[in-house]
Amino acid sequence: MFLIHCPYCNEEREQEEFSPAGEAFIARPEAPEDISDEAWADYVFYRTNHKGDHWEQWVHSNGCRKYFMVERSTITHEILKVAAFGADISE
């Protein structure tokens, strides 16, 4: 178990209050009707399953119920950054 800082509640809470919601920054195709079935399947089903630091989405399911982004190591589970959608994550 680990702690996650919810950027909306502005509190550190136990991981059990949250639910993972998949990899972040998956861009929806602008014109889905113009892409192949393979490209659509790639968008819907396939993820990088990256080993190491990566961005993912979480939802504070037993709290404010808002989605936000977490940069987390998939090796150590260390949380490196937490950000609300639209926040500057460049630093």
Ligand SMILES: [Zn+2]
């Ligand atoms: Zn919250």
